[in-house]
Amino acid sequence: MAARVFTVTSGKGGVGKTTLSANLGVALAMNGRRVVVIDADVGLRNLDMMLGLENRIVYDLVDVIEGRCRLRQALVHDKRLPELFLLPAAQTRDKSAVSPDDMVRICDQLKEQHDFILIDSPAGIEQGFRYAVAPADEVLIVTNPEVSAVRDADRVVGLLEAEEKGPARLIVNRVRPDMVRRGEMLDISDVIELLAIDLVGVVPEEPDILVSANQGRPVAFSRDGSLASRAFHNIARRLQGEDVPFMPLREQGVLGRIFSFVRSGGD
Amino acid sequence: MNPEAITIKGIRQGLLITLPGGDLAGQDWHADLRVLDTRLGQNPAFFRGGRVALDVGRRELSCDEIEKARSLLARHQVDLFAVVSESPMTEAAAQEIGLVIDLGPMRPREPEPMAEEVPGGEELSAVDNLVVRRTLRSGQSLRHPGHVVVIGDVNPGAEVVAGGDILVWGRVRGVVHAGALGNEEAVICALDLAPTQLRIAGHIARSPEDKRRKPVPEMASVRDGQIIAVPWQGR
Numbered sequence: 092m093a094a095r096v097f098t099v100t101s102g103k104g105g106v107g108k109t110t111l112s113a114n115l116g117v118a119l120a121m122n123g124r125r126v127v128v129i130d131a132d133v134g135l136r137n138l139d140m141m142l143g144l145e146n147r148i149v150y151d152l153v154d155v156i157e158g159r160c161r162l163r164q165a166l167v168h169d170k171r172l173p174e175l176f177l178l179p180a181a182q183t184r185d186k187s188a189v190s191p192d193d194m195v196r197i198c199d200q201l202k203e204q205h206d207f208i209l210i211d212s213p214a215g216i217e218q219g220f221r222y223a224v225a226p227a228d229e230v231l232i233v234t235n236p237e238v239s240a241v242r243d244a245d246r247v248v249g250l251l252e253a254e255e256k257g258p259a260r261l262i263v264n265r266v267r268p269d270m271v272r273r274g275e276m277l278d279i280s281d282v283i284e285l286l287a288i289d290l291v292g293v294v295p296e297e298p299d300i301l302v303s304a305n306q307g308r309p310v311a312f313s314r315d316g317s318l319a320s321r322a323f324h325n326i327a328r329r330l331q332g333e334d335v336p337f338m339p340l341r342e343q344g345v346l347g348r349i350f351s352f353v354r355s356g357g358d
Numbered sequence: 359m360n361p362e363a364i365t366i367k368g369i370r371q372g373l374l375i376t377l378p379g380g381d382l383a384g385q386d387w388h389a390d391l392r393v394l395d396t397r398l399g400q401n402p403a404f405f406r407g408g409r410v411a412l413d414v415g416r417r418e419l420s421c422d423e424i425e426k427a428r429s430l431l432a433r434h435q436v437d438l439f440a441v442v443s444e445s446p447m448t449e450a451a452a453q454e455i456g457l458v459i460d461l462g463p464m465r466p467r468e469p470e471p472m473a474e475e476v477p478g479g480e481e482l483s484a485v486d487n488l489v490v491r492r493t494l495r496s497g498q499s500l501r502h503p504g505h506v507v508v509i510g511d512v513n514p515g516a517e518v519v520a521g522g523d524i525l526v527w528g529r530v531r532g533v534v535h536a537g538a539l540g541n542e543e544a545v546i547c548a549l550d551l552a553p554t555q556l557r558i559a560g561h562i563a564r565s566p567e568d569k570r571r572k573p574v575p576e577m578a579s580v581r582d583g584q585i586i587a588v589p590w591q592g593r
Contacts, residue, residue, distance in 0.1 A: 242496050242514055242515050243496070245495045245496040245497075245513050245514075245515065246495065246496040246497040246515060248495055249494075249495030249496060249497055249498050249516075250497070252492075252495070253498075285511075285513060285514075285531075287493060287511075
């Protein structure tokens with residue numbers, strides 16, 4: 092399979108893009124794929140901390156763009172996983188330091204040596220979003236089952252459609268099944284009905300995730316650990332091209348609708 | 359050029375305003391701008407907040423002249439994003455000040471007779487109607503002087519502003535404004551009418567608060583000075 096660039100974006104902040112990027116990177120690397128995760132949130136970098144690599148950063152994305160180092164020198168290698176690399180963001184600069192062309196060039200170079208490039212996009216729809224999405228072969232939109240997040244995700248889908256970026260796929264993150272059952276949280280089907288893009292993952296909210304984030308060890312390291320970890324691994328497998336079934340979705344596909352018509356006609 | 363001869367069409371990125379005439383011999387850009395000013399002033403609500411592409415035909419315009427058009431539009435709270443022209447000089451000038459000159463595949467097909475037969479917009483039957491086959495997403499805005507049919511949803515955060523009726527074969531959850539040029543007879547129909555806000559001509563209404571009601575096709579119109587939504591009586 093040729094190398095592919097996935098940009099993880101959302102519109103809204105705090106929905107779990109960085110957590111997802113970190114865990115997805117870990118899951119893909121555990122499957123033997125050569126992965127680079129790029130923190131595109133220049134000025135507000137977090138991906139390095141979530142991966143527990145912040146003490147090992149020497150050069151960053153902006154150093155590469157401004158020619159102070161070679162791309163390879165900026166890649167932080169994760170000692171726990173030989174296939175996983177991080178290209179950190181710069182913390183002392185801001186998003187004006189990066190252009191869409193810069194990102195495309197960097198990804199073209201990375202594609203020669205790696206299988207998956209995950210770009211952790213910043214929140215918003217301005218410059219950061221634009222340069223994060225520029226090199227994407229595919230965009231993964233992360234949302235929460237919550238009206239503001241879904242509204243923002245819809246905006247992003249609209250922007251991507253207008254740029255003819257190809258169909259985005261959806262990850263619904265931080266789902267609390269108990270709240271959904273009590274009608275306190277949007278149903279996944281409500282979210283999909285509005286956004287109308289293909290679903291590639293549903294990840295439950297779990298306290299582990301926060302703990303792991305603070306410790307710099309993403310939950311995906313324990314493959315069969317929590318439900319969330321399994322969800323991250325399933326997403327990774329789907330991105331690798333496998334057809335992994337979703338468990339709890341009761342989707343009323345075309346078949347369901349045909350059955351309804353037959354029933355009414357029979358009166 | 360008189361105000362009624364200026365044609366307005368809804369396109370994907372906003373509105374296309376076409377200025378007829380433009381014979382080089384008699385070019386008087388200042389006069390043309392005054393006419394445009396009058397035209398825009400006739401229906402401020404329709405234009406306000408919109409994005410416009412200006413088709414100037416064969417006119418040869420300098421950067422300054424295009425800039426004057428931009429300022430004029432800005433005074434009507436309209437954003438000029440493109441200038442379409444048959445003159446290479448005009449195209450170059452437009453590009454220099456950062457405007458788009460090619461609307462790409464989004465450009466509507468030209469029905470030539472249109473420019474002559476269409477009056478200002480009062481007789482909606484002569485203005486063409488717009489059929490859009492996609493869901494309008496949050497942040498997208500569709501404006502058109504005629505009737506608008508959307509085959510898809512109007513998501514929350516999206517808006518449709520039409521001079522005529524608005525028919526949505528889908529869910530309306532955004533803002534829809536029919537009769538935006540002043541037509542109180544305009545209607546709004548949808549399979550599921552649950553808008554953030556509904557407007558017909560100068561009337562504004564919110565949806566009643568019932569959140570989990572079953573969707574039923576409805577038509578909204580103005581009766582006795584307020585907006586009433588009547589469900590479709592199937593049986």
